[in-house]
Structure formats: structure tokens, C-alpha cells
Amino acid sequence: xxxxxxxxxxxxxxxxxxxxxxxxxxxxxxxxxxxxxxxxxxxxxxxxxxxxxxxxxxxxxxxxxxxxxxxxxxxxxxxxxxxxxxxxxxxxxxxxxxxxxxxxxxxxxxxxxxxxxxxxxxxxxxxxxxxxxxxxxxxxxxxxxxxxxxxxxxxxxxxxxxxxxxxxxxxxxxxxxxxxxxxxxxxxxxxxxxxxxxxxxxxxxxxxxxxxxxxxxxxxxxxxxxxxxxxxxxxxxxxxxxxxxxxxxxxxxxxxxxxxxxxxxxxxxxxxxxxxxxxxxxxxxxxxxxxxxxxxxxxxxxxxxxxxxxxxxxxxxxxxxxxxxxxxxxxxxxxxxxxxxxxxxxxxxxxxxxxxxxxxxxxxxxxxxxxxxxxxxxxxxxxxxxxxxxxxxxxxxxxxxxxxxxxxxxxxxxxxxxxxxxxxxxxxxxxxxxxxxxxxxxxxxxxx
Ligand code: GLN
Numbered sequence: 001x002x003x004x005x006x007x008x009x010x011x012x013x014x015x016x017x018x019x020x021x022x023x024x025x026x027x028x029x030x031x032x033x034x035x036x037x038x039x040x041x042x043x044x045x046x047x048x049x050x051x052x053x054x055x056x057x058x059x060x061x062x063x064x065x066x067x068x069x070x071x072x073x074x075x076x077x078x079x080x081x082x083x084x085x086x087x088x089x090x091x092x093x094x095x096x097x098x099x100x101x102x103x104x105x106x107x108x109x110x111x112x113x114x115x116x117x118x119x120x121x122x123x124x125x126x127x128x129x130x131x132x133x134x135x136x137x138x139x140x141x142x143x144x145x146x147x148x149x150x151x152x153x154x155x156x157x158x159x160x161x162x163x164x165x166x167x168x169x170x171x172x173x174x175x176x177x178x179x180x181x182x183x184x185x186x187x188x189x190x191x192x193x194x195x196x197x198x199x200x201x202x203x204x205x206x207x208x209x210x211x212x213x214x215x216x217x218x219x220x221x222x223x224x225x226x227x228x229x230x231x232x233x234x235x236x237x238x239x240x241x242x243x244x245x246x247x248x249x250x251x252x253x254x255x256x257x258x259x260x261x262x263x264x265x266x267x268x269x270x271x272x273x274x275x276x277x278x279x280x281x282x283x284x285x286x287x288x289x290x291x292x293x294x295x296x297x298x299x300x301x302x303x304x305x306x307x308x309x310x311x312x313x314x315x316x317x318x319x320x321x322x323x324x325x326x327x328x329x330x331x332x333x334x335x336x337x338x339x340x341x342x343x344x345x346x347x348x349x350x351x352x353x354x355x356x357x358x359x360x361x362x363x364x365x366x367x368x369x370x371x372x373x374x375x376x377x378x379x380x381x382x383x384x385x386x387x388x389x390x391x392x393x394x395x396x397x398x399x400x401x402x403x404x405x406x407x408x409x410x411x412x413x414x415x416x417x418x419x420x421x422x423x424x425x426x427x428x429x430x431x432x433x434x435x436x437x438x439x440x441x442x443x444x445x446x447x448x
Contacts, residue, residue: 092189171425
């Protein structure tokens with residue numbers, strides 16, 4: 001039963017929302033680490049109310065929420081121990097919007113701590129790939145994508161991407177992952193990774209359902225200073241497509257799958273993206289992350305301990321104990337890039353190169369409606385393979401997703417087929433606010 005059919009049945013009172021919610025929360029609990037918290041009793045209560053009065057576009061639809069998005073009275077820890085037991089006293093704007101439409105929050109999905117990672121291994125509760133539990137689900141929205149693939153019930157996942165955290169796990173788990181234009185969905189109530197890059201988006205089994213999630217999440221929000229006043233353009237037609245030439249320098253099986261999905265295309269070269277996107281992204285993302293994490297100093301936010309020593313000693317002891325290794329690395333590198341004396345050479349330079357990259361895309365979109373590439377250069381790696389990666393090798397695997405994220409461009413990853421029985425994702429990127437074009441081509445690829 002697809003989501004449309006389910007919502008129809010709910011409206012006609014032909015199906016019990018409570019039963020569906022019971023089933024899906026059971027799946028959430030038994031899933032291989034896809035959830036950090038399951039909102040059992042809260043979800044059932046909502047289901048009972050909605051069964052009596054099914055109002056809203058999404059009446060009765062179960063939704064999972066990435067752990068970094070605040071849900072009132074539900075543990076919201078961004079995958080971090082430093083936020084253990086944090087229960088927000090408020091809902092993120094996007095949660096308010098979805099609940100107003102009758103969606104039912106079933107729990108929080110596991111992720112890399114604060115979104116720092118590509119494989120959801122930088123956290124205590126490591127989610128496993130439903131296709132092969134010895135492999136990663138990708139990240140940082142690993143739990144969200146994995147559960148979207150795993151569940152048999154109608155469901156949409158809400159997640160977040162800074163540099164590819166929706167597309168990457170969507171690709172590894174064989175589902176559709178939609179990252180909208182920067183500023184389209186309010187970030188109010190999102191626990192920050194890097195403010196100039198963070199975007200909330202959706203995952204679902206189909207492109208159509210990922211868009212259903214998007215449409216019901218949108219609103220201008222004065223609480224988010226980067227919230228857009230414009231909305232998605234109505235233009236649906238996709239006239240010209242280009243495949244990014246450099247993105248085909250991947251494994252031959254992956255390349256062939258991508259090429260088999262598109263007819264009538266040009267090849268286009270994006271040299272600045274290829275050469276500069278990874279260093280630019282990691283300098284900006286880490287710089288912003290290091291300032292965002294400064295507030296977790298054991299006093300006002302998050303975990304604390306007995307006051308001992310001077311402030312520096314106290315602050316360091318709390319942070320040493322509760323942050324993962326990768327977060328510590330990013331705090332150190334990000335702080336370094338912003339230090340006086342280095343700021344011009346790294347952080348400010350990265351901002352300038354970011355503009356170069358944005359301009360390169362803008363030029364491409366003068367001619368093309370959509371740019372295509374594989375989502376990831378590899379299939380989901382085994383945990384044993386990830387352990388062997390150096391940090392730099394790990395970051396390099398984001399080479400295809402960081403470009404669109406740096407430029408705030410909407411992109412959609414969907415399944416293109418399988419290699420060694422593992423899903424391979426194809427990624428479509430379009431100009432700002434042209435999400436409807438992604439939908440047109442995405443549905444076409446899905447149907448063929
Ligand atoms: N893998 C990238 C990083 O580690 C992207 C993560 C994200 O989008 N949250 O920064």
C-alpha cells in the first residue's frame with residue numbers, strides 16, 4: 001500500500017491508524033539501531049485522536065525525525081552524548097507544520113554526532129544497512145534512510161543535510177532523498193551543524209512521497225533569518241540535461257548504471273567543483289561547527305559534571321568525556337581555520353572559492369535544467385572497510401554531494417539499480433527553487 005492509498009483509506013475510515021502506528025513503532029524498536037528514541041505512547045495517543053478526527057493532508061501518516069530536529073518532550077540529542085536526556089520544551093517549526101497536517105511523529109532516527117560523518121558510525125548507536133547488516137547505511141542521516149527502506153508501513157522520514165547527509169544514505173539504502181533549496185524549510189529548532197549549509201529535507205520510498213513530505217513542511221518563518229520568502233517555482237518541464245563529466249570517474253558498474261538511466265544528455269565539465277568543493281566545504285563546515293559547539297561547555301547546555309579546577313579544566317573535562325573523536329577533530333580544525341593569522345588564508349578564502357563554485361553552477365543552469373551524477377562513488381561500505389579509512393579518505397567520499405550543498409542547490413537522489421546486491425543512487429541537481437523539475441525527471445527515471 002503506498003502513501004496515497006493509505007491516506008485515502010484513512011479519510012474513508014477504512015483503515016485503523018492505531019494499528020498502523022502499533023506496527024510501525026514495533027518495527028522501529030526492532031530495527032537494527034535505526035532509532036535513538038521511539039515515541040510509543042505519544043504516537044498511539046495521536047493515532048487515537050486522528051482516528052476519531054482525521055484532519056490534514058497527512059492525517060495518520062507516521063513520520064520519523066532525524067535526532068537533530070527538536071520535538072517537544074522527546075529526547076533530541078543530535079546523536080550526541082553531550083545532549084543526552086535533552087527534551088526540548090518546544091517543537092521545531094517544521095514539526096509544527098507537519099503535525100498541523102495530521103502527521104504522527106514515531107521517534108528520532110540515529111545519526112552521526114551533530115551530523116559529522118558519512119557513515120553514521122560517529123555515534124553510540126550505529127544503524128545498520130537493511131540490505132546487509134555488515135554494511136553502513138551511509139550518513140549522517142543513516143537511521144532515517146535505513147528505516148525508510150526497512151519499514152513495510154506508510155512512512156516519510158524527515159532529515160537534514162549539510163554536505164550530503166540526505167542524498168548519501170538515500171543512495172546506500174535505495175530510497176528517494178530530497179534536499180531542497182537552502183532556506184526553503186525553516187531551520188528553527190534544528191540543532192546546528194553549520195548554519196550556512198544546513199537544510200532540512202525528506203526521504204521516502206518514492207519520489208512522489210518525498211515531495212509530499214516537502215510540500216507539507218514548507219512555510220516562511222520569521223524565527224529563521226535565512227528562511228526564504230519565495231517558494232518553489234511552478235515550472236515542471238525538463239528540456240535539457242547534462243551529466244557531470246568528472247562524476248563518471250567512478251567504478252564502471254556505477255557509471256554504466258547512471259548512463260543507462262538517462263537518454264539525450266550532454267556532458268558538462270565543472271572543474272571548480274571537482275577541484276575545490278571538498279576542501280572548501282570542509283573548511284567552512286568545520287569552522288561553523290566549531291563555533292556552534294562552543295556552547296556545550298558543561299554550564300548552560302548539555303552534559304555537565306562536578307565543578308572542579310578552573311574554567312578551562314572543567315570545560316575540557318566535560319567536552320573530552322562526551323564528544324566523539326570526530327567532533328573533537330572538527331573542533332580543532334575548525335578553530336584553527338578561524339584563528340587570527342589563519343583566517344584570511346583558510347576561512348575567508350574558502351568563502352571566496354564558494355562563490356566561484358556557485359557561479360560555475362549558475363552558468364551551467366543557464367543552459368541546462370538538470371545536472372546528473374552518481375550520488376556516491378561507491379556502494380555502502382562494510383564497517384570493517386570504514387575502520388581502515390583515514391579521515392581524509394573518508395571526507396573524499398563526499399566528493400559528489402558537497403558541491404550542490406555548498407551552493408544551496410536542491411538535489412534528489414534515487415535508486416538507479418544494484419551492484420553486488422547493494423543499491424546505487426543517481427543524483428539530480430537543479431537551480432534554486434526549481435524542485436518541480438527534480439520531481440518530473442525523478443518520477444520518469446523511477447518509472448523506467
Ligand atoms: N559527510 C559530510 C560531513 O561529514 C556531510 C554531513 C552532513 O550533511 N550532515 O560533513
